[in-house]
Amino acid sequence: MGAGRVPLRYFLLGLLAQEPMSGYDIKQFLKQLGWLIGSPSCGSLYPALRALLKDGLATVDTTQSKGKPLRKVYTLTAAGKQALHRWLGLPATSFTLKDFAMRLLLANHLAPAQVIHHLRQRRADVADHQEHIERAIEVTGTTGSSGRRFALDYALALARAELAWLDGTLSALVRESSRSVVETAV
Amino acid sequence: MGAGRVPLRYFLLGLLAQEPMSGYDIKQFLKQLGWLIGSPSCGSLYPALRALLKDGLATVDTTQSKGKPLRKVYTLTAAGKQALHRWLGLPATSFTLKDFAMRLLLANHLAPAQVIHHLRQRRADVADHQEHIERAIEVTGTTGSSGRRFALDYALALARAELAWLDGTLSALVRESSRSVVETAV
DNA sequence: GCCCGCATGTAAGACGTTACATGATTAC
């Protein structure tokens, strides 16, 4: 696989699981999330959708509204849902920001415990990264180019912000899930 | 060009401008910056270095320390420096996080005014993105999947943090550069 | 004896981007 990255098709599985969509719908939906994940180009999106079809992970429903171009709405099959859950559930080796964002967006397909698990893993990764940067800053001191200091400072600021968000979200989730456990118990 | 992305070779130009390095050195240096930019794989790094050679943008100096494998230290030529400045100076269409980080790391090759300009441009981009996300959050309200809410919230937190860093850094830079202008005037 | 760090390199393949092509409708 091209990288440790999430190939588009896995992500599409997740989007289609929310609700059947056409290629165009998917582009609009992602555009509307701005940068975080980014909108795939036609050249990758449409072939990826057809690949799902070919692998039996989705079915199409072509509709032709009057005066509109034809739309091909894709729906996940049982096999598709299975593939999605295989992907979401499994190891999830340290993901990049974009990969993490993709999984986050698909959080509602996971049990709360799994969401918490993913967030904790990301937390550990980011904490690692932060430490790494802090060490690099210590080592550098005032030596090194100004660019290097800028970059390290920038990296540190972003890492800290992400950690703060993760901690806040995690504690909210944990509180919520423990409450629901209590409710269930009562 | 594969994407709006910075191909490795431009970035290498910037790294070699700081000081002559071997491929291995470059990997170590970037690893040490952690995630921000990421360390390129051998398969992209070594060919990219030889491409610089081929284009006359760098020269090699092969050294063989006793008992060590041979090292090929690359040095920029005048043409290489020119190419770097062409790249750094020019339009710089809206860059992704990674592209921006690359340029940031190379900030010391730019005049302070240019650095400020790049930061302002990034600021504008991030502010746009933030607004975009805020609108999306308003529109969604409590509808939409929990994953979507998570992702939007996450995106917003990161955008805010980046804006804060940019504002802080910009004001420091502007203060500094105006002081030096005053000093020059005096 | 084995694995890790140093150090460079190649080949095959995956992935995605740009740019182009098509075509109807709606709004200015």
Add this chain to the structure above:
DNA sequence: GTAATCATGTAACGTCTTACATGCGGGC
């Protein structure tokens, strides 16, 4: 009439990743 939106698709291209190959030296 000219542009933008809806909507799908193809072809060429570039870039990067993985996995492999090579080889010496030092630490356990």
